[in-house]
Amino acid sequence: MIFEYTDKVADLLARVEAFMDEHVYPNEQTYYDFVHDPANQWQEWPGMEALKDKARAEGLWNLFLPHDYGEFSPGLTNLEYAPLAEAMGRVPFASQVFNCSAPDTGNMEVLAKYGSPEQQDRWLRPLLDGTIRSAYVMTEPQVASSDATNLELSITPDGDDYVLNGRKWWISNAMHPRCKIWIVMGKTDFNAPRHAQHSQILVEPDTPGITIVRHLTVFGSHNSPGGECELRFENVRVPKENMILGPGRGFEIAQGRLGPGRIHHCMRSIGQAQRALEIMARRADSRVAFGKKLADQSSIRQDVAKSFCEVEMARLLTLKAADAMDRHGNKVAKDLIAAIKVVAPQMAQTVCDRAIQVHGGMGVSGDTPIASFFTLNRFVRIADGPDEVHMSQLGKQKIAEYVSANQR
Incomplete structure (x- = not known):
């Protein structure tokens, strides 16, 4: 296995991260202040279209669409897109800036793969252009x-x-x-x-x-x-x-839609967990309690270490699932897809919980993004199927597989 990104992915990732640094992080608080103001309910943040125009002008647009979707695809595999989704996921609204946000991504995949030419002209093209949702x-x-x-x-x-x-x-x-x-x-x-x-x-x-x-x-x-x-x-x-x-093709469409979307969800969760870990480490290094830095407390170091291990494991598992989808298709990769859907949001919720604890009262406030990451990942554990459904199907599949295998 080669764990380094290709030159193409490394270049795109650097460009996405640079765009995030210049345009997204500086607007993060402004965005959340606007959308949480009751006077602005059901209104788009006024700065969104300008950021979308900038992202499109820089070629950072519709990166999510898998490589086998013909004229509509930017040519990335699921594995290539995964680290880009993680980078975008560090700020939940950022995916929309790059026209890579759910549920539009899944719906565009459905129309690109299954839509008639007329449906594609009427609905897919405006979605790809980012003019509708x-x-x-x-x-x-x-x-x-x-x-x-x-x-x-x-x-x-x-x-x-x-x-x-x-x-x-x-x-x-x-x-x-x-x-x-x-x-x-x-x-x-x-x-x-x-x-x-x-x-x-x-x-x-x-x-x-x-x-x-x-x-x-x-x-x-x-x-x-x-x-x-x-x-x-x-x-x-x-x-x-x-x-x-x-008529009668609904389940076929649903199964084709969900595989890539779960990769996207999981990589965004990993991005939020990674950012929460980084914020937690900085807080531990700057906060003093009982005469010494939190970073010098053994329990805090253990929380940081465990969080690092868990983020890395979830990331590698998700990348493996993305690679299996690219090589073998959603059906063959369904065990890994189910596994990441259980592992990634649970991991992100756990890491965010530790980060909240390190911040004390500040952790449950809006002064950091950690509390919103925590609640978002609790929600994701139900979205696209609850943990229990994925574990039940995964357990059934693995029991049948191991029972039928040669005993050693």
């Missing part, structure tokens, strides 16, 4: 959506349209002022085989029959300007040409 509408309040076969929003053919009826919640980005298209998952055939019942269809947010029932808070925050919300669909008519790939 999107949402992925899957989770439902009345069923355990961690098992996606439970989803029961109906998508019923009627003439030239499909008619949608049902409820959804925890829909990230739906409140964003630039959100112009949703990918909605529901059932087109309740009697088909289990994994052939569902479909995914493109729905415009202003389509008649859609109601925003309520805004949902995450640890007390509305997460403006994107936010999460609960939706109701009542006889929502959508043209049949908005169906992606075809």
